[in-house]
Amino acid sequence: MEFELSKPQKLLQQSARDFFARECPPKRVRELVATDTALHPELFSAVADQGWLGIHLAESSGGLGLGTVELAAVAEEMGRACFPGPFLGTVWAATLVAAADGKSKHAESLATGRSKGAVALMEPESGWYLDALQLKARSSSGGGYKLSGRKSFVCDAPVADLFVCAARSEEGLVLLAVPAKAPGVKVTATPGIDATRKLGEVEFDAASADDVLAVGKAAEDALAHSLDVATLVACADMLGGMQWIIEHTVEYAKTRQQFGKTIGTFQAVQHMCADMLLWCESSRSAIYYAAWALGAQGAAAARDVAIAKAYASDASREVANRGVQVHGGIGFTWEHDLHLYYKRSKASETMFGNAAFHRERLAQMAFDG
C-alpha cells in the first residue's frame, strides 16, 4: 500500500507542471479569459498531443490507457495554471461516449482532440438531480429521435463541436451524440464569473438525433460513471488552485511589511495560512483516494467521489477567501491574478453539485436503507 503518487505518476505531474508554466503563463491566461471562447487552438492541440484528454481511457477509445490517478494529477496542474479553454467538457464527453458505446467513433475523436465536446445535461430547473431531467427525445420514423427543449450551464458549449445530450425517451434515459452545427441546435453563451471555462445554453428545436449512444440502464450507468470522472477532474482542479493560492499567499506574507515587520510574523495571518494548508492537504487525501478508488473499485467509488467533492468544495472556497484576506487590498484588484483563481474556485465548487448536494447524496448512501 502506498498513499502517494508513484514515481512515473510524479514524473507525469512534473511534466504537466512544466508544460503549463511554459505554454500557459498568466499573461496568456489573461488574454484568453478576455475572449468569448477561451480557446487557443494551438494550446488546445498541444494538450491533446500530450494525450491528456483521454489519459484515463482505453487505447481502443483513443486514450493513453492510464488511469484516473493520472487524470487527477494532470487536472491538478491545470488548476494550478488556471488553464483556460475546453478541457473539462471534452474529457467529460469523451468519458461518457466511451462508457456508453465503446464502438462509437466519437470517443476517439474527442479523446484525441480532433473534436471538442460538451455534455448537455442540466436543465434550467433540474439542478444536478438526474431524476428531474425533462428534455424529451421523441422517437422519429427513421429510428432516431427528435429533441426539443433547453439545456443550461453547459460547460464549454460555446466551442463544442459535439454535444452529448441526455434526454427522456419512452425507453428511459437516452444519450445522444448531436453535432453542434446540426439543424435545430442553437447555442447561446451565458457568461460566467469564471471566464476561464465558458458556459452556454443549448436549445434543441425539433433537432434530429440519430446517433444513439445508449438507452435505459446502460445510459444511466454510463452517465453516472462519467459524472464521477468529471467530478474528480473538477476536484483535482480545485486542489491545484488551492495549492497556487497557498504558495502565493505564504510568499506574500513573507515579504509584505506593515508596522515594520513582515505580516507573516502576525499570528492572525499565520493561523489563516495554517488553516489553508489543513484544508488543502485534507482535500488532497480525499481527492487522490477517490481517484484511486475510481480506477480500482468502479461504481462503488461514487461514495468516495462524493466525499471528495463535498469536502473540497467547502475547502476550496475557504482557501480562496483566506487568500484574498491575507493579500489585503491588492488581492481584491483585477490586476492581481488571485481573482482568476478565486472565480474558478467558485465555479468548480458549484459544478457537479456543491457540498450540500453531495452531503445529501452521502446521507442517502450512509444513513438510509
Next chain:
Amino acid sequence: MDLSLTDGEKKFRDELRAWLKNNLPPKMVKAADNAAAHYEYLTAWQRKLYEGGWAGISWPKEYGGRGASPIEQAIFQEEMALADAPERMGTIGQGLVGPTIIAVGSEAQKKRYLARILSGEDIWCQGFSEPNAGSDVASLESKAVLDGDHFVINGQKIWTSYAHIAQHCLLIVRTDPAAPKHKGLTCLLVDMKTPGITVRPLKMMSGDSGFNEMFFTNVRVPLKDMIGKVNEGWSVAITALANERANLGTGLYVVFKRNLDAMVEQARKIKRGGRAVIEDPVVRQRLAQAYVELEVFRLNTTRSLSMLNKTGAPGPEGSIQKLYWSELNQRMAQIAMEVLGPYAQLADYDGGRWAYAYLRSRGNTIEAGTSEIQRNIIAQRVLGLPRSY
C-alpha cells in the same frame, strides 16, 4: 498511488481478522458514572491485544512489539474500526512515552519499560505543564539538583492526565537555571511511588477527574532514570510531543466512528415535529458533514502513516492531524446535541454519554498543545513563516 494491499499486507490483515473474530469482547458503552468499570474493561482488552501480539504494531519485536511497518499500523486501525473494536488505553504510554523511549532511551530503559506499556501493566503520565508554563512549556520552573547519583526534584506540575493512576511519569525539569530557557532542561523517567510526590486530582467541567496537580518535594530520582542527556531535555520533549501529535489521532477513528453511528441511531429513534429527526434535511446535512470530515480524517491518517513509512520519524505535519481531530470531535459533539434537540439539556440521557462527550470535547483543543500552538507550528515549521515569539 496504490491503496491495494500487497500479499504480505493481506496476510497481516487476514491474521488480524481471524484473531479479532475469536477475541473481540462484547460491547460496552462508556458513561460518566461507570468510569471504573470502563477502565477495567479497557485494561482487559489491552492485555488481550498484548498477548495476541497486536499491541505495538510498529514497535520493535524484542520489546514486545510486532516489528511491523506504519502501513500495517494503518491496516490495523482500519480493521479495528471495521470490527467496531474497543479503543486502546494508556494513550500517553503508547502514543508518547513509548516512542520516545524507543527513539532516545537506553537499552536498559527499553527493556524495563516498553513491554509493560504494551501489556497495559504500566500507565504513564507526562509531567510537562506547570502553572506558569502552559503553551510556553520551555519556561518551566520545577528544578532538579544533582546530589551524588540522584537528582533532587522540587516543583509543581499541572493538567497531568492519568497521574492519579499512573505508575510512571515522563518528567521534564530545569537542571541549569543560568542557561537560556530551552538549554537547561532534562527529562527523567520517574517512579510515581517515589517519596515526596503528591497527586491531587482536578475535577473537569465534565464532572470526572482525568487530570491532576502534582507536587514534588525533595523527590530523589536515580541518575540512571534520566532519558537523553543532561540539559538536553528539550529535544527529548520535542520528540515526545511530535509523537503525541502523530499518534494520538491514529486510534481515534474507531472512537469517532462509533460516536457517529450512535448519533445516527439517535436521529432515527428521536421524533420531533411529527417525524424522525433523521428525516430533517438540516440534521441530515449536519450528520453528513460529520461523516465527510470523519472519512477525510481516516484518509489523512492512512496517508500520514504511508509517509511515515518512508520518512521514519513524525514531523511537524502531525500538528495538522491534532488540529483536525480535536476540532472535528468538538463539531461532532455539537452535532450530537443538535440531533438530541431538547434531550441535549438532560445530564443523564442515554447514560449521560452525549452530555459527557460534549463537555469533555471542550478540552480537546487545549490538551496536547492548543489549536493556536498547532497553527503556529504549521505556519512556522511547515510553511516557513517567521517566528512570532
